[in-house]
Every structure is written in structure tokens, then in C-alpha cells.
Amino acid sequence: MRKAWIGSACLMSCCLMASAAAPKKPLTVPMIDSKGGDVGNIELTEKGNVVTLSVMLHGLPAGQHGIHVHAGGACTAPDFTDAGGHLNPDSKKHGYSNPMGHHAGDFPTSITVMDDGHGSVKLTSKDITLKPNMPNSVYGKAIVVHETVDDQMTDPAGASGKRIACGVVPAAAM
Numbered sequence: 001m002r003k004a005w006i007g008s009a010c011l012m013s014c015c016l017m018a019s020a021a022a023p024k025k026p027l028t029v030p031m032i033d034s035k036g037g038d039v040g041n042i043e044l045t046e047k048g049n050v051v052t053l054s055v056m057l058h059g060l061p062a063g064q065h066g067i068h069v070h071a072g073g074a075c076t077a078p079d080f081t082d083a084g085g086h087l088n089p090d091s092k093k094h095g096y097s098n099p100m101g102h103h104a105g106d107f108p109t110s111i112t113v114m115d116d117g118h119g120s121v122k123l124t125s126k127d128i129t130l131k132p133n134m135p136n137s138v139y140g141k142a143i144v145v146h147e148t149v150d151d152q153m154t155d156p157a158g159a160s161g162k163r164i165a166c167g168v169v170p171a172a173a174m
Contacts, residue, residue, distance in 0.1 A: 066150030066160030069105030075166035
């Protein structure tokens with residue numbers, strides 16, 4: 001009887017952990033510019049403890065642009081200020097070059113947009129998750145593209161300038 005009870009408890013525990021796991025198919029985040037127009041999308045996946053963002057953008061100015069996960073859950077054009085500051089549940093400073101650590105919503109590289117307005121990049125992070133109800137979960141959070149490159153040091157946003165594109169990660173399906 002005791003073995004059966006322990007087996008049932010283990011099975012229930014595994015089922016609960018599986019239900020809290022990240023989704024198996026990519027989450028797609030549509031991105032808009034400051035006029036509300038479509039500028040591409042970002043697909044998010046999680047494998048193990050690594051989240052991958054596959055960023056595919058168009059219609060943006062050529063050059064390097066900082067990209068971050070923000071703590072807010074809205075993207076109201078034209079300035080996207082309702083996206084809030086960077087996702088930062090551990091109260092760290094900005095940037096991978098900062099000796100005080102980096103925000104969970106920071107990435108070590110920026111996205112490069114070519115002269116034709118198209119840019120793509122794969123970004124990975126162990127600091128964010130697609131698991132719901134975690135302090136570093138990206139569900140319901142905004143992803144913002146800035147007008148210039150992220151310097152990886154200057155608080156609060158790497159001196160990356162205005163917000164030029166934004167999208168909200170859909171809320172977690174429960």
C-alpha cells in the first residue's frame with residue numbers, strides 16, 4: 001500500500017511539474033512601430049533553461065538597435081512608455097558589461113537592420129523563462145526595440161535611445 005501511495009504522489013508531482021513547463025510550440029509576438037504598423041515578429045521558445053528569441057523585423061531604420069524585455073504589458077504607440085522599464089526582478093543594473101550584473105530583460109547583443117530595413121537575429125537567455133508565474137517570466141511582458149545600439153553598460157537602457165518598435169508576449173494559457 002505504501003509503495004502505491006508513493007508511486008501516486010510521484011506521478012502527481014511529475015504531472016504538476018509538466019503542467020508548469022514552457023510551451024512546446026513557439027509563441028509569436030507581433031511587433032509594431034511608432035505608427036502602429038506591422039514591423040515583423042519575434043518567436044519565443046524554451047528548451048531546458050534557455051529561452052530563444054528568433055527576431056525577424058522589417059521596415060525599421062538601418063543600423064544596430066538595442067532589444068530588451070520590458071516589465072510592462074502594453075505597447076501604446078507612438079512612444080511605448082507603458083512598456084515600463086526592463087524586466088529586472090533581481091534589481092540589478094543594466095548591461096552585460098556592468099560589474100553590478102544585468103537586467104533579466106537584457107541581451108548581450110543588439111539587432112542589426114540592413115539598408116533594406118530587414119533584420120534578424122537569434123537571441124538566447126537563461127535569465128528569462130516561459131514558465132508562468134515566475135518572477136522572470138516573459139508572459140504578458142513587452143519586447144522593445146530601441147533606435148540605437150545598446151552600449152551594455154549605461155543604466156537604465158544602455159543609452160539605446162527612443163523606443164521604435166514594441167510587441168507584447170501573450171498571457172500564459174492556464
